[in-house]
Amino acid sequence: MLKWLLFGVAALGGGCDRFESETVFDADWVGYWSGSFRILGDSVHVVLQIVETDSGGLSGRMSLPAQGVFDVPALAEREGRDLRVQVPSLRGRYQGRLRRGRSGIRGDWLQAGGKFRLGLASVSSPPRFLRPQEPQPPFPYRVEEVRIGHSDGGVVLSGTLTLPDEDGPHPAVVLVSGSGPQDRDEALFGHRPFLVLADHLTRSGIAVLRYDDRGVAESSGDFAGATTEDFATDALAAVDYLVALDGIDPARVGIIGHSEGGIVAPIAATRSERVAFIVSLAGTGISGRELLELQTRLILEASEVPAPVIALNRRIQQEVLDDLLEAGSADGALEVVREELEASGGGLPYAAITALGLAAQVDRSLEEQIRRVASPWMFFFLAFDPSTAFEQVDVPVLALNGSLDLQVPPDPNLRLIREALQRGGNTNVTTMELDGLNHLFQTASSGLPSEYGRIEETMSPEVLRIVAEWIIALDPRPTRERGGS
Numbered sequence: 098m099l100k101w102l103l104f105g106v107a108a109l110g111g112g113c114d115r116f117e118s119e120t121v122f123d124a125d126w127v128g129y130w131s132g133s134f135r136i137l138g139d140s141v142h143v144v145l146q147i148v149e150t151d152s153g154g155l156s157g158r159m160s161l162p163a164q165g166v167f168d169v170p171a172l173a174e175r176e177g178r179d180l181r182v183q184v185p186s187l188r189g190r191y192q193g194r195l196r197r198g199r200s201g202i203r204g205d206w207l208q209a210g211g212k213f214r215l216g217l218a219s220v221s222s223p224p225r226f227l228r229p230q231e232p233q234p235p236f237p238y239r240v241e242e243v244r245i246g247h248s249d250g251g252v253v254l255s256g257t258l259t260l261p262d263e264d265g266p267h268p269a270v271v272l273v274s275g276s277g278p279q280d281r282d283e284a285l286f287g288h289r290p291f292l293v294l295a296d297h298l299t300r301s302g303i304a305v306l307r308y309d310d311r312g313v314a315e316s317s318g319d320f321a322g323a324t325t326e327d328f329a330t331d332a333l334a335a336v337d338y339l340v341a342l343d344g345i346d347p348a349r350v351g352i353i354g355h356s357e358g359g360i361v362a363p364i365a366a367t368r369s370e371r372v373a374f375i376v377s378l379a380g381t382g383i384s385g386r387e388l389l390e391l392q393t394r395l396i397l398e399a400s401e402v403p404a405p406v407i408a409l410n411r412r413i414q415q416e417v418l419d420d421l422l423e424a425g426s427a428d429g430a431l432e433v434v435r436e437e438l439e440a441s442g443g444g445l446p447y448a449a450i451t452a453l454g455l456a457a458q459v460d461r462s463l464e465e466q467i468r469r470v471a472s473p474w475m476f477f478f479l480a481f482d483p484s485t486a487f488e489q490v491d492v493p494v495l496a497l498n499g500s501l502d503l504q505v506p507p508d509p510n511l512r513l514i515r516e517a518l519q520r521g522g523n524t525n526v527t528t529m530e531l532d533g534l535n536h537l538f539q540t541a542s543s544g545l546p547s548e549y550g551r552i553e554e555t556m557s558p559e560v561l562r563i564v565a566e567w568i569i570a571l572d573p574r575p576t577r578e579r580g581g582s
Contacts, residue, residue: 129144130218131145131217131220132218134206135213142162142550143160143161144161145159145191145217146158157171159191161187162551166187171183172184180193180194180195188209189209190208191215193215201219204217226287228287230556232293236296238259238300240257242258245338251317252317252318253318256306257281257306258305265344267302267304267346269304269342269346270298270304270376271306271350271351271352272291272353272358273328273332273354274310274355275355276474276478278312279310281307281309283355287550288537289555290538293555294353294556294564298565301565304345306338310328310331311323321472322472323473324474325364325478326477328357332358333372336365336372337369337371346573347371352376353564354375354380355378355380356378356536357478359377359380363375363380363486366492367486367490373573374492374494374495375492376494376495376497376567377495377496377514378560379499380496382487382510382511383482384481386480389414390414390415393414396503397410399544421476422476422479484513484514487518489521490521491521492523494523494525495529496526496528497560497563499531499533499544500530500531501534501541502535507530511528515528527567529563531560534560537556538557
């Protein structure tokens with residue numbers, strides 16, 4: 098899933114209520130607690146588990162399904178009726194106070210400079226997130242754990258290869274995930290899309306190789322310093338691995354990329370003749386700079402954020418992105434934002450923010466977000482125009498988008514991908530906008546990212562069918578030979 102920037106003013110919740118003194122024991126805290134807070138007009142569900150440690154203290158685990166966070170470690174401590182929970186991996190914390198009779202906790206969730214009212218109620222067990230499409234063993238195909246060598250000696254990719262039981266040679270695909278550190282299943286929001294996709298394709302007679310991103314899970318290498326071009330070399334290492342395998346048709350090895358993977362696929366296809374076809378699932382046709390501005394506006398509008406706040410957010414974002422591209426400096430970007438806020442005369446002026454006592458909070462939030470995105474990956478992503486890669490692709494292409502995709506909207510992305518391929522003379526192109534599907538190709542209502550974890554469907558069966566049937570129907574290219582480059 099592509100990263101998106103949101104520079105704005107976080108909503109504030111009230112403080113905790115006060116209660117009379119009462120003796121509270123560690124056992125009063127132990128168990129599952131559930132609640133939700135609101136941000137950008139939407140509800141974010143939280144599950145907190147508190148356990149007693151062997152040393153007699155408290156420990157915890159937290160899940161925020163809407164943020165794709167499940168069961169991450171938390172540090173918990175209590176003092177009387179007060180509870181403090183630190184979640185280092187989220188850079189967030191919860192502070193609350195236990196009600197009488199253990200009837201609930203009143204408190205606040207603090208993250209990225211925002212403070213959100215979050216009440217928690219005791220529940221007997223954690224909520225279950227149904228994922229009915231996830232395949233369960235035994236599988237009607239072979240499953241092998243593999244290690245993939247790389248031209249970069251510091252990178253070894255660990256992955257899973259699934260092979261049809263029938264005799265080959267089989268067509269084969271490499272799955273390339275979206276942005277951010279992803280494992281081989283592209284696990285996010287309690288879903289494992291690549292597991293579901295690989296299962297369907299392999300049952301259809303297509304071999305599938307999926308791998309952990311470099312520096313993630315069981316793969317070695319540096320993820321933080323890598324760019325989309327580096328991820329293209331990873332995908333080609335996986336293609337080379339497949340081409341050399343017995344039982345694989347070397348003339349029918351392709352790449353399926355989701356989101357950022359939809360940028361990796363055309364880059365890889367222009368650099369190796371071993372790539373026989375590509376499938377772009379919610380891939381982009383516009384630059385990262387244009388995409389970030391578009392997706393942020395669409396998500397804010399769908400979240401019913403007031404127009405003045407959206408306008409202010411847009412001005413700030415444009416200034417930040419301009420500075421990142423021109424100066425390559427997080428410090429410079431932060432200074433530009435501060436000046437813009439101080440000078441803004443309309444929308445939500447900085448004077449009003451200061452009068453409300455929010456200036457320090459906004460400043461901390463902006464600095465954290467700016468420094469988080471000032472990375473080699475972001476600099477490449479902002480400046481790169483994917484249409485330049487698609488224009489050079491001469492192999493068959495299938496490009497799909499959901500009509501409710503707010504992160505990579507089908508217009509203009511799908512249109513520009515098609516036009517770039519046509520300019521390059523590629524006539525073997527299929528593009529489809531699929532009604533009612535979001536960025537993860539789930540059947541959705543609004544397309545907002547907050548829906549991802551709440552939807553039981555992992556990937557639309559229609560998408561699974563379209564991709565499998567398209568690959569199987571492809572004719573092998575005679576120029577694709579084992580060992581070619």
